[in-house]
Structures are given as C-alpha cells and as structure tokens.
Amino acid sequence: xxxxxxxxxxxxxxxxxxxxxxxxxxxxxxxxxxxxxxxxxxxxxxxxxxxxxxxxxxxxxxxxxxxxxxxxxxxxxxxxxxxxxxxxxxxxxxxxxxxxxxxxxxxxxxxxxxxxxxxxxxxxxxxxxxxxxxxxxxxxxxxxxxxxxxxxxxxxxxxxxxxxxxxxxxxxxxxxxxxxxxxxxxxxxxxxxxxxxxxxxxxxxxxxxxxxxxxxxxxxxxxxxxxxxxxxxxxxxxxxxxxxxxxxxx
Amino acid sequence: xxxxxxxxxxxxxxxxxxxxxxxxxxxxxxxxxxxxxxxxxxxxxxxxxxxxxxxxxxxxxxxxxxxxxxxxxxxxxxxxxxxxxxxxxxxxxxxxxxxxxxxxxxxxxxxxxxxxxxxxxxxxxxxxxxxxxxxxxxxxxxxxxxxxxxxxxxxxxxxxxxxxxxxxxxxxxxxxxxxxxxxxxxxxxxxxxxxxxxxxxxxxxxxxxxxxxxxxxxxxxxx
Numbered sequence: 001x002x003x004x005x006x007x008x009x010x011x012x013x014x015x016x017x018x019x020x021x022x023x024x025x026x027x028x029x030x031x032x033x034x035x036x037x038x039x040x041x042x043x044x045x046x047x048x049x050x051x052x053x054x055x056x057x058x059x060x061x062x063x064x065x066x067x068x069x070x071x072x073x074x075x076x077x078x079x080x081x082x083x084x085x086x087x088x089x090x091x092x093x094x095x096x097x098x099x100x101x102x103x104x105x106x107x108x109x110x111x112x113x114x115x116x117x118x119x120x121x122x123x124x125x126x127x128x129x130x131x132x133x134x135x136x137x138x139x140x141x142x143x144x145x146x147x148x149x150x151x152x153x154x155x156x157x158x159x160x161x162x163x164x165x166x167x168x169x170x171x172x173x174x175x176x177x178x179x180x181x182x183x184x185x186x187x188x189x190x191x192x193x194x195x196x197x198x199x200x201x202x203x204x205x206x207x208x209x210x211x212x213x214x215x216x217x218x219x220x221x222x223x224x225x226x227x228x229x230x231x232x233x234x235x236x237x238x239x240x241x242x243x244x245x246x247x248x249x250x
Numbered sequence: 251x252x253x254x255x256x257x258x259x260x261x262x263x264x265x266x267x268x269x270x271x272x273x274x275x276x277x278x279x280x281x282x283x284x285x286x287x288x289x290x291x292x293x294x295x296x297x298x299x300x301x302x303x304x305x306x307x308x309x310x311x312x313x314x315x316x317x318x319x320x321x322x323x324x325x326x327x328x329x330x331x332x333x334x335x336x337x338x339x340x341x342x343x344x345x346x347x348x349x350x351x352x353x354x355x356x357x358x359x360x361x362x363x364x365x366x367x368x369x370x371x372x373x374x375x376x377x378x379x380x381x382x383x384x385x386x387x388x389x390x391x392x393x394x395x396x397x398x399x400x401x402x403x404x405x406x407x408x409x410x411x412x413x414x415x416x417x418x419x420x421x422x423x424x425x426x427x428x429x430x431x432x433x434x435x436x437x438x439x440x441x442x443x444x445x446x447x448x449x450x451x452x453x454x455x456x457x458x459x460x461x462x463x464x465x466x467x468x469x470x471x472x473x
Contacts, residue, residue, distance in 0.1 A: 206321055233323045235463040242324050247255060 003028035003167065003197040004049060009063035011044060013056065018044050020221045022063075026214075031189060031198045033208035033229065036218035037249065042201050045218070046169050049199065050086035051079050067167065084111065087160030091172040093152035095144035095159075100127075100136050103144045103155055107163040122162055130158035131188055150181025157188060161196075168192070170200040174207065186211050205245055209233045217241045255320055259329060262312050263390075266333050266340075269305035270387045273340045276302065276347035277383060277446070281376040283354045284439060287361060295351035302344035309337040325460075332460035336390075339449040339456075343383070346442040353439055359432045369418050375411045375443045378404050382450045389457050398457040401450065408447035415440040 004026035011019035019041045026032050034042035047053045048065055051072065064071050072082055084107075095103050104123040113119060123140075127133040132154045136147070144155055153173060160168060170189075174182040189198060189211045202208050208215050209229055216226040217240070225232065225241045236242045243249045276295055283291040313334045316322065322330055367373070382401045389397035416437060423433040458464055 205323070209323070234327065236324055245323050246326050 001028045002026065003067065004199070005064075005066040005069075006045075006048075007064040007066070009045070009048065009061065009065065011041075011048065011053070011062070012060045014058040018221055019048075022223045024216060024223060024226050026197060026199060028197055029194050030213040031193050031200065031211055033212035033215045034199065034201045034218060035203070035205060035208050035215060036224075036244070038203075039220075040218040041221040042216075042218045043171055045223075046171055046199055046201050049167065049169055050083050050088055052088070054079065084163050085165050086167040086169060087163070087165035088169040088171070089153070089156050089160055089173045092176050093149060093156050095147070095152050095155055098144060099141045100144050100147070100155060101140040104158050104162050107159060111163060123158075126158040126162040127155075129161055129188075129192075130154040131184060131191075132158055148181070150177050150184060153177060153181065153185060154188065157185075161192075165196065167197045167199070170198065172201055172203060175203060182207070205233075217244060219244070255326070258312075258316055258320065259326065262309065262316065262330065262333050265305065265309050265312065266336060267387065267391065269302065269309065269337070269340050270383075270390075272298065272302055272305065273344045273347070274380065274383050274387065276344055277376075278380055280347040280350040280354075281373075281380070284350055284372070285362060285367065287354055287357065287359060289355055292351035292354035296348055296355070299344060299348040299351075302341060302348075306337055306341040309333065313337070325463075328460045328463060332456040335456045336453050339453050342449050343446050346446050349442050350439050353435045357432050357435055359429070363422075366418070366422055370415050370440070371411045372415075372439070372443075375408060375440070378407050379443055379446050379450070382447070382454075386450060386453050386457065389454075393461055395458045395461040398454045398461075401454050405447040405451045408444050412440045412444035 002025040006022055006024050006026075009019055009022045010017065022045065034046060036042050044053065048061065049067070049072075053059050053061070061073060065073060067082075067085065071077075096106060098106070101123055104126050105119050108119050108122055124133060124137075127136060132151060135151060136142075136155075139146075144152060147155060153176075157168075157173075174185045177185065186207060189200065192198060193213070200208075200212065209232075212229045214226065215229045215232040217224045217232065217236075217238075219240055225236055225238045227237070231237075232241060233245060236245065240249075276298060279291050279295050282288060283295060313330050316330055320326075382404050385401050386398055388394070389401075419433040419437050423430045455465075
C-alpha cells in the first residue's frame, strides 16, 4: 500500500527549476532513502511532504503530492494538521530551550492535550522509543541543551514521535553526529520500520544501504532511478546511479 | 578518490591475470609432461605450484583489504567478488596440474603407448582445457561476457572423454596386467581434467556475473 504518492511534480525557486517531473510512490511503513550530490533536489523534494517549502518566497509547485490518497496541497488542508501526521528531524539537532520533558511534551500540549498522566505516559513512551529513556529518566527536568549532540538528536526524534505521526521525514539526521550516535540513530530507524513511514535524505551511502528498503537517486532535479535498495547498491540499471554510488561521478 | 580506487581494482585484475598466465603454463606443461612422461618437466611444475599458492594468498588478501577499506558496491563489488572466486578456481586448476605432474613423477612406466593415447583422446582433452583457459583469460581482459559464455558448451566434451576413458583404461589393464597401477594413476589425470572443466565453467559464470550482473549458476535446474 502506498503512503505517499508524488505525481508529476515540478518545483521552482523563482525561475530556478529545482525538481523536474518527478513521480514516485512511497510504500507505507517502509524506509525510503534519497541520495544524490548536493543541490540535486533531494531535500527540496523531502520538504514538499510536509509543506516546509511553503515558507520559501517565490517558490511554486506543479503536480500533486498525496498522503493516504489525499492531496496535501489542496486548499482545505490545514498545514498544522498535516505536520502532526508528518514529523520532521533535521541535520542539526534543534531542541527547544526547555527541559527534556517539556521538549517531548511540547507537541502534545500544542495539540491541546492537558491530561497530565497521559502526557507523562506519552513522554516516557516516546523517549523509550527513541532509545533515550534510560539515559535521561533521572534528569527529565534538566535543560535539553545539557545533552550531547547525539542525545539531542534522539530527543528531537522523540519529540517528533510523541504526537504519533504516520510519516517521519529525516534530513541528514546523522551527518553531524559521531559514529556511535550515528549507529544509535540507524538502530532507531530500524526499530521504527514497520510502524511508521520514514523518508531519509542522506549523503552517507552506506547509511542508505544499511537502513532503507528502497532508494531513490536524484541528479540535477531529476529522479534518475528508484528501486529496492538491494538493486540500487548491487546492480543499478542506470549508468549515472552506478557512477555516483561507486564514486566515479563528476 | 576515483583514481586510487581504479588503481586498486586495476592492480587486483593484473594479479589475477598474472596468476592466470602461470596456471595456463602449468597446465600446458603438464600436457607435455604426461605425453612424454617427462619427469624433469613434472618436477618444474611441482616447484612452480608454490608460486600459484602465493598468488592465491596475495589476491585473497588484496580483495579483503579492498572490501574493508573501500566498501565497494555495484560493479566494483561484483568485480572483487568475481576475482575472489576466480582466484579460488585458478588455484584448484593449479593443483590439478600439480597432481598430473606427481602422477608423471611416480609412475613406473617410461613411455606412453601411442595407440592408447590416441584412443583416450587425451590430446583433445588438454586442447579443450587450454582453449577454455585462454579464451576466458581474454574474456576477462576484454570484459567480453559473450566470449566467456561461448566456452560453456566445451565442458560437455571433457565430460564425455572422461567418461569413455574408464572403460578404455580397464580394457588396457585387462590386456596388460603389469600396467594396472599405471592405468589407475592415469585415470586420475582424466578426472583432474574433467574437474578443471568444471572450474572453468565456474570462471565463465563469474565473468558474466561481474560484467552483466547475471547469475548463470544452477540455471540448468532440470538436469
């Protein structure tokens, strides 16, 4: 079953044609990786799935993006509601200047939940889900800034997951982390597989091959190839893909 | 990055090619040794066998290093996997040439019966093996999958000659009881050449796997 469907998507930053006629289906509860050189459009494409590009002046979308069969760019769609369903984690961890507990509880409170016991339960569940609970359970009221970079990134994942989104977008979530923190993030992605649809942008090809079910290769605004990750990394069908993943690009 | 990865791959390919030439020469010399029961040539083959083993260890180690250091994918991964397997196949073929040389060294017979040699078609068998070995070396050098596939059918001829050799040698032994130990040993030469054909078939499949990413192995499931 398809969770996200992109249909003939073109995207412009002013006159710049950033995405060219992209159609793809992202299956439900699978992990899909976007790879490609800098400036190829993979992050731009990712940000269309929760309408982050709406904030970019002069940007324009053609085509349709459907989540659960509904066009997320239809006029009646509430962007806040959409982002409850489609969480996002960025390259650099961006915790709020609040306590660890309040960071995770934030989304629930914004959504009008006041039941203290329920919030406590969800915070614990989200922190356990992000493999952070054992490290922070004794200091939930400490500032989120007191955590290490890797812990902050897992806190951001917990914060995103606290409101139970069905899609999680990850834009190079481990590129600023050390190998141990990176391994923890990858393990988290693996644990979340089957429960949530994950789309991850990464420059780390080994990471894409380790964590994803399907991989899409982008180049100069086009999606060159999209297939099972095993196929992309063992026998890609397009020469450009092969050149990129074997480091012969340029 | 591109240049040094390429240079590592070129180096592995060069080593496999050098080992290949050595194994080809070993097999060619074993032909010479067995036809003339030439113990001097047999001795040389046995000495050179150590070089074949040394190549095998070097290529194994280089491929292991390449996988550990460069995390190859796609065509590069297929290439190093194919080289690893071809390396093992060439080493086995080298062992067979060495085994044939040991038969020549150990047999009591001083010269071959020309009629027996003719009936057994051993010259044809060596000629097919050497032709397969040479063609496959070219196929890898030229990255020509069609050339590699073309040798596959020749293996059948080796199987047939090997099959018929048993009864010819049994008849010969019956008529020449003194030659029984020789016939038993000589039968082993045919089995070695037949097994060489199997390894050459594997090599052809590995070359096609590397170039075209097709797996030919075990495709003939009905057999």
